[in-house]
Amino acid sequence: MEDTKGRVTREGIRIYESSDFDGMRKAGRVAAQILDEVIPLVVPGTTTGAINAFIDDRIRELGVESATVGYRGYEHASCISINHVVCHGIPGPKVVKEGDILNIDVTVIVDGWFGDTSRMYVAGTPSRKAERLIEVTHEALMIGIAAVKPGNTFGDIGHAIQTFAEGHRMSVVRDFCGHGLGRVFHAPPNVLHYGRAGTGARLEEGMIFTIEPMVNLGRPETKVLADDWTAVTRDKSLSAQFEHSIGVTADGCEIFTLSPAGRFHPTYK
Ligand code: MF3
Ligand code: CO
Ligand code: CO
Numbered sequence: 103m104e105d106t107k108g109r110v111t112r113e114g115i116r117i118y119e120s121s122d123f124d125g126m127r128k129a130g131r132v133a134a135q136i137l138d139e140v141i142p143l144v145v146p147g148t149t150t151g152a153i154n155a156f157i158d159d160r161i162r163e164l165g166v167e168s169a170t171v172g173y174r175g176y177e178h179a180s181c182i183s184i185n186h187v188v189c190h191g192i193p194g195p196k197v198v199k200e201g202d203i204l205n206i207d208v209t210v211i212v213d214g215w216f217g218d219t220s221r222m223y224v225a226g227t228p229s230r231k232a233e234r235l236i237e238v239t240h241e242a243l244m245i246g247i248a249a250v251k252p253g254n255t256f257g258d259i260g261h262a263i264q265t266f267a268e269g270h271r272m273s274v275v276r277d278f279c280g281h282g283l284g285r286v287f288h289a290p291p292n293v294l295h296y297g298r299a300g301t302g303a304r305l306e307e308g309m310i311f312t313i314e315p316m317v318n319l320g321r322p323e324t325k326v327l328a329d330d331w332t333a334v335t336r337d338k339s340l341s342a343q344f345e346h347s348i349g350v351t352a353d354g355c356e357i358f359t360l361s362p363a364g365r366f367h368p369t370y371k
Contacts, residue, residue: 114290115282117308122215122284123349123356126310129166129217130347130358133210136160137221138363144223146200150182154193157208169209169216169287176331181207181220188316188324188333188341189278200226203236205343209287216283218312219359220345222368231319232340238270239317239342240367246295246313247348250305250355256291257301259313264296267317275316275341277324278333282311283347307350314345 110116118126136157143153158179161168168179183191183205184198191205198204207220222236246263267274280293291303295315320339327334335341344366347358360366 111303111306113303115303115306115309116284116289117306118284118310118349119308122310123358125213125215126217126284126347126349126358129210129212129215130219130360131217131362132164132166132212133208133217133219133347134359134361134366136164136208136210137206137219138361138365140206141223141365144198144204144206144225146198146202146225148198148225150184150191150193150196150198150204153182153206154178154180157206161210167211169211169218173287179208181205183207183341183343185340186335186338188275188318188335189343190331190333192329192331198225201228201232203228203232203340203342207343207345214285216285216287216347217359218283218287218345218347220314220343221366222342222344224368234270235272235317235319235340235342236368238267238272239315240344242267242274242295242315242317243313243344243346246315247346247355247357250313250348250350251353252305252307252350254305255300255302256293256305257297258299260294260297260302261299263313263315267315273318273320273322275318275322275324278316280312280314280345282309284310305350307352309350310347312345312347314343316341316343
């Protein structure tokens with residue numbers, strides 16, 4: 103298969119070499135390590151701005167670069183999305199309250215490679231329904247990842263995620279998707295978290311992309327606030343998201359953004 107590497111498919115998806123996976127491992131690990139380090143900071147009374155300042159400092163101290171600072175006018179080293187915020191929450195003076203659920207999303211560039219990951223955090227004790235939402239969303243991501251192997255299609259990934267989330271009477275956001283990445287932040291394909299089995303591009307060894315399902319307790323519709331970034335659920339229902347960067351291998355996939363501390367899931371499963 104070596105002769106097929108370094109090419110781009112007719113859908114515009116780059117096929118990377120196995121040596122490129124080393125770069126992704128390093129970038130993914132740094133992003134995941136920073137998300138581990140944030141865990142003790144997510145407590146009632148802090149602000150999203152304080153959490154972001156820590157992330158910004160750590161990126162600097164580790165000698166890597168933030169992919170989001172300066173990206174399409176975005177100015178921060180993380181996105182922090184609380185409760186009914188679906189994604190792209192802007193860190194700032196907002197105070198975190200007891201029972202809040204937060205998604206924190208960090209993308210770093212290490213030696214030119216992009217590591218993109220997000221996970222859920224809880225401040226204090228979440229409600230039962232918030233806990234269920236987080237559990238189902240995490241499980242949805244892992245079920246999507248389990249569908250990744252050469253020969254399956256991107257539609258198989260979306261179908262697996264949608265079937266699982268809707269089976270728990272939750273909904274999958276359609277307005278945002280995962281994406282190819284590698285030496286760029288956002289590349290083809292759009293990785294949909296819903297769809298029909300067997301549709302879409304076929305998965306091949308060497309493809310690198312994110313899966314990052316957003317799941318809502320209520321309806322799937324979102325809207326973007328006047329700041330042009332913050333996406334919220336239209337019905338104000340709670341929303342959760344988890345994101346891994348992965349690469350397709352000969353018989354499945356490799357997750358580049360596993361938690362070095364084994365704490366990707368907020369209850370450390
Ligand atoms: N990390 C996000 C993703 O998963 C993108 C954030 S772009 C930003 O693709 F500009 F909002 F930071
Ligand atoms: Co992403
Ligand atoms: Co991300």
